[in-house]
Amino acid sequence: MPVNCPRTYALCVALLCLPLLACQGKSPSDTTQGAQGNTPATETTIAANAGVRESLNLADQQDFDDASRGLIAAPAALIVAGPNQSKVWDMPSYDFIKG
Amino acid sequence: MYQLRGFDLSNMSIIEGKTGWILVDPLTTKETAAAAIAFAREHLGTKPISAIIFTHSHIDHFGGVLSVLGTDQDTQIIAPVGFMEEATSENVIAGTTMSRRSMYMYGSQLEHSARGHVDSGLGKGPAFGSPGITEPTHIIDHTGETLTIDGVEFVFQNAPGSEAPAELTFYLPQLKAFCGAEVVSRNMHNLYTLRGAKVRDARKWSHYIDEAINLFPDAEVYFGSHHWPLWGNERIIDFLKKQRDGYKYIHDQTLRLASQGYTPREIADMLEMPEALRSNFSNRGYYGTLKHNAKAVYQMYFGWYDGNPANLDPLPPEEAAKHYVSMMGGADAILQKAQADFDKGDYRWVAELLNHLVFAEPDNSAAKSLLAQTYDQLAYQAESGPWRDVYLTGALELRQGAPKTGLGIANAGDMIDKTPVNQFFELMSVMLNGPKADGKTFTLNIEFTDLGKTYVLQLENAVLHQREGEPASDANATVRITHPLFVKMLTGNAGIRDILFSDEVSVEGSKLDLLQFFALLDRPNETFNIVTP
Numbered sequence: 143m144p145v146n147c148p149r150t151y152a153l154c155v156a157l158l159c160l161p162l163l164a165c166q167g168k169s170p171s172d173t174t175q176g177a178q179g180n181t182p183a184t185e186t187t188i189a190a191n192a193g194v195r196e197s198l199n200l201a202d203q204q205d206f207d208d209a210s211r212g213l214i215a216a217p218a219a220l221i222v223a224g225p226n227q228s229k230v231w232d233m234p235s236y237d238f239i240k241g
Numbered sequence: 242m243y244q245l246r247g248f249d250l251s252n253m254s255i256i257e258g259k260t261g262w263i264l265v266d267p268l269t270t271k272e273t274a275a276a277a278i279a280f281a282r283e284h285l286g287t288k289p290i291s292a293i294i295f296t297h298s299h300i301d302h303f304g305g306v307l308s309v310l311g312t313d314q315d316t317q318i319i320a321p322v323g324f325m326e327e328a329t330s331e332n333v334i335a336g337t338t339m340s341r342r343s344m345y346m347y348g349s350q351l352e353h354s355a356r357g358h359v360d361s362g363l364g365k366g367p368a369f370g371s372p373g374i375t376e377p378t379h380i381i382d383h384t385g386e387t388l389t390i391d392g393v394e395f396v397f398q399n400a401p402g403s404e405a406p407a408e409l410t411f412y413l414p415q416l417k418a419f420c421g422a423e424v425v426s427r428n429m430h431n432l433y434t435l436r437g438a439k440v441r442d443a444r445k446w447s448h449y450i451d452e453a454i455n456l457f458p459d460a461e462v463y464f465g466s467h468h469w470p471l472w473g474n475e476r477i478i479d480f481l482k483k484q485r486d487g488y489k490y491i492h493d494q495t496l497r498l499a500s501q502g503y504t505p506r507e508i509a510d511m512l513e514m515p516e517a518l519r520s521n522f523s524n525r526g527y528y529g530t531l532k533h534n535a536k537a538v539y540q541m542y543f544g545w546y547d548g549n550p551a552n553l554d555p556l557p558p559e560e561a562a563k564h565y566v567s568m569m570g571g572a573d574a575i576l577q578k579a580q581a582d583f584d585k586g587d588y589r590w591v592a593e594l595l596n597h598l599v600f601a602e603p604d605n606s607a608a609k610s611l612l613a614q615t616y617d618q619l620a621y622q623a624e625s626g627p628w629r630d631v632y633l634t635g636a637l638e639l640r641q642g643a644p645k646t647g648l649g650i651a652n653a654g655d656m657i658d659k660t661p662v663n664q665f666f667e668l669m670s671v672m673l674n675g676p677k678a679d680g681k682t683f684t685l686n687i688e689f690t691d692l693g694k695t696y697v698l699q700l701e702n703a704v705l706h707q708r709e710g711e712p713a714s715d716a717n718a719t720v721r722i723t724h725p726l727f728v729k730m731l732t733g734n735a736g737i738r739d740i741l742f743s744d745e746v747s748v749e750g751s752k753l754d755l756l757q758f759f760a761l762l763d764r765p766n767e768t769f770n771i772v773t774p
Contacts, residue, residue: 153245153280179640180356180633181614183621186586190622198520205427205522209246209469215284220248222276222370230272230370233247235353236360 153214242418243285244464248277250364251301251466254420255281256413258391261291265420266302266466267309270370274305291391292317295377296422296466297408298327300656304372307655317390320377321399323407328374329660331406334667335437337765340648343367343436345771348630350637350644356617357633362428362528362626363467369648373655381409384452398456400424400449402442410449412457419460419477424449425484427468428527432491433537435627440537443492450485454478480523487524490514491531495538504547505539530625559774562600572598576607583615588622591615596772599639603773612772613639635772647767657728662689665731666696666707672731672762678703683758686712686719687727700758717758718750737762 175181183191222231243255253274254265268274290311295303295318303320310316332339344350347367348358358366379388381397388395398410404423412419423430424446433440463477464470471477491512498508509532518524526532546553555561569575575598583591595612598605613636620632638644683700697713699706712719722730723745730740737759740746748755 153243153284176352176354176356178352178357178633178637179613180620180636181617182356184586184618186588187618187621190586194624198522202522205469208471211470211472214243215280216247217280220276222248222272222368224270224272224370228369230270230368231249231276232353233365236365238353238355239359 153216242416242462242464243281244470245277245281246469247365248280249273249301249305249368250361250366252464252468253277253305254464255285256393256416257288258291258393260391261289263292263294263390263393264290264309265294266296267293268305269301269368270305270372271308272305272370273368274308277305278309290316292319294318294411295320295324295328296410296420297321297405298324298331299405299423300328300372301367302423302466303328303374304656306375307373310375317379318375318377319379319381319388319390321401321407321409322380322382323401324377324380325374325659326661327405327407329656330664331438333660333664334671336668337647337767339436339438341767341769341771344644344648345631345634346435346627348634349648351630351633356621358630360527360626361630363426371655374659376659384456396456398449398453403446403449404430404441410453412460417459417461419453419457419463421453421463421465421481423466424453425463425481426465426528427523428525429487429529429531429534431529431537432488432534433529433540435533435631440541442541443488443534443538447485447489447492450481450488454481454485483518483521483524487514487518488534490518491534492538495535496542499539499543504549505536506547508539509533509535526625528625528627530628558600562597565597566601572602572605572608576611579608579611583611586618588615588618592619599772600774609639609773613637638770638772643768643770643773645768657732658725660728662692662694662696662724662727663707663709665728666698666705668731669698669762670705670707672765673700673703673705674761674763675703678705678761681761683754684713684716685755685758686716688712688719688721689724689727690721691723691725700761716750718748718752718755720755721747721749 217233220231220233221229224230242257245253245255249268249270251266251268253268256263256265268277290309293306293309293316295306298321306318347361349367349369351358353359361367381399384398386397386399388397394414396412396414398412400408400410400422408422408424410420410422410424431441432443432446458478459474460477461474462470462472463480471480494512495508498511503511512531512535513519514524514531556564566572566575569578575594579591579594579598582594592612592615595608595615598608599612602608616632616636616639620629620636623629623632678700681700681703685698686695687698688695694709695712696707696709697711697716699713720741726740726745729735730737738756741748741755741759742752
C-alpha cells in the first residue's frame with residue numbers, strides 16, 4: 143500500500159451508533175405504553191430535545207460519510223447465537239432506528 | 242487495513258501483514274469473534290492470523306481471542322504491561338456489585354425500542370456470551386517501542402492509567418495510520434463509569450493524548466477500538482486536540498470551581514463545555530457525561546465528602562425518607578405535589594421527592610408508578626446511552642421489581658480459570674460475614690493438587706487473611722482440591738457442602754468445623770434492590 147494513500151476498509155453493520163435525538167417518544171396525545179410500560183415523551187421532554195437538536199449542526203454529515211467510507215460488505219441481518227438459545231448479538235432488533 | 246464494526250460493542254481491525262493478518266482487539270465473546278472472522282474470510286479470503294494485539298485490559302478487546310487464535314502456537318500476542326493481571330482481577334472482589342449495577346448502565350433487561358434501549362454510546366451494547374483470555378507473548382512496557390510484526394512496522398505508546406489500567410496505542414509509519422485504542426473515541430468517555438469503578442485520572446488521560454499528537458504528528462488515518470475512522474491529517478489532529486482538551490477542561494474547571502467552594506452537585510450543574518467542544522460531535526456525552534465526569538474529578542481529589550457537616554453523617558435513606566414523608570404531610574400530599582411538579586416538567590426534583598416516598602413506603606404503587614414515569618422522561622432527555630438505560634432500568638424495576646437472575650461472575654467461564662488464585666481468597670475475605678465471625682478463630686490449609694501450592698487461611702478479629710507457603714501444623718482442617726473446583730465452589734451454583742464432600746476433594750480434620758467456617762461466608766446477592774429499599 144503506498145505510503146501516502148492510507149486506506150481503511152470497513153466490513154460493518156452499524157454505521158453510526160449515536161443514541162441520539164431520533165429516538166424519543168411520540169407526541170403527548172399518544173397514551174399507549176411500550177411493552178415494558180414506558181410512557182410517551184411529554185411536551186416538556188419534546189421541547190427539551192428540540193432545544194438540543196437546534197443547538198447542534200445536524201446538517202454536518204461528516205460522521206456518516208466516515209462511517210460508510212470504504213464499505214465492502216454488511217450482513218443483511220446479523221444475529222449471533224449463544225448457548226441455550228440465547229442471542230449474544232442481535233442487530234435486527236435495532237431496525238426501528240431510522241435516519 | 243480492514244475493520245469489522247457492528248459485530249460487537251467494539252471493533253476488530255485487521256492489518257495485512259506479509260504472510261497473514263494482524264488482528265487488533267478480537268471482540269468480547271467467542272461467538273461474536275467467530276461470526277466476525279468468518280465474515281471477514283467470506284469477503285477477503287482466508288489468511289493465517291500472524292499476530293493479535295490486545296489494546297487494553299477491558300473484556301470487549303480480548304474476550305473473543307480463543308475463536309480467532311486457531312491452533313497455530315506461533316501466533317504472536319501483544320499486550321500492554323499489566324494486561325493479564327488487570328484483565329482477570331479487575332472485577333473479582335467487587336464483581337457482584339458491579340455486575341448488578343451494569344444491568345442498569347447497559348440496560349440488559351430492556352427491550353430494544355424507541356422507548357427502550359437504543360445504544361450504549363460505545364456501540365449497540367455489550368455482548369453477553371462466552372469470553373476467554375490467553376497469555377500475551379510480548380508485553381509493551383514503554384513508549385517508543387518499535388516492533389516489526391509480520392513485515393509491518395509498529396511504534397507503540399504505553400498508556401497505563403488512561404481509559405484502562407493497562408492500555409497501549411500504536412502508529413504504523415508505512416501506512417501513516419494511528420490506532421488510538423480507546424484512549425480516544427468519537428464521544429466523551431467515562432472518567433467514572435456508572436457500573437461503579439475506580440475513577441480515572443483526567444489529567445493523565447489528557448496528557449497521553451497530547452503525547453500521541455506529538456509522537457505521531459503525520460497520521461493520515463485514525464482508527465480506534467470503537468466507532469469509525471477519520472481521514473486526513475488536519476482532521477485527525479483537530480480530533481485529537483479536542484479529545485485531549487475535553488478531559489483537561491473538565492479536570493481544570495472542576496478544580497477551579499472547587500477552589501471557589503463549590504461542591505460536586507453544584508459544579509456538575511454549573512459546568513458547560515466551551516463552544517468549540519460543545520458543538521463538536523466527538524466531544525458530546527453519548528457515553529460519559531460532563532456532569533458525572535465533573536463529579537469524578539472531584540472524587541479523584543476530594544473523595545465522597547463535600548466538606549459540609551450536614552453531609553458527614555446523614556441518616557440512611559429509609560430512615561431519612563420516613564422523616565421527610567411525615568414532615569411533608571404524608572403520601573397523599575406528596576403525590577399531589579409531585580404530580581403538579583411532574584406536570585411542570587420538573588423531573589429531577591420529582592425524582593428526588595418520590596424517591597423519599599418510595600423508600601418510606603415501598604408498597605405505595607402510586608408513588609412507584611409516578612416515579613417510573615419520571616424516570617421515563619429523564620431517560621428520553623438523556624443524550625448518554627448509559628444515562629438513558631439507567632433511568633429506564635429504574636423505571637422497569639419500579640414497575641416489575643428486581644430481576645430474577647443476575648450476571649454473576651460464575652458466567653465469566655474461561656476467564657475465571659485464568660484468574661490468579663489469590664484473587665479468590667480476597668473474594669473469600671469480602672464474603673466473610675463480620676458480625677457472624679466475631680470472636681471466632683479458624684486456621685485452614687488449602688492445598689491445590691493441580692498447582693502444587695498451599696495457602697493458609699487464618700480467621701481472627703473477624704478478618705480473614707491468606708498467605709502462600711508451608712501448611713500450618715495447627716490448622717483446624719486441611720482441604721486438598723483443584724483450582725477449578727475451588728473456584729466453582731466459591732462462585733458457582735453448586736453448594737459448598739456438596740463440593741467439599743465430593744470424591745474430588747479430600748478433607749483432613751474436623752468436617753464440622755470446616756462447614757461452620759464456610760457458613761460464615763455470605764453468598765453475594767446478584768439481584769439486590771436498587772430503586773426500592
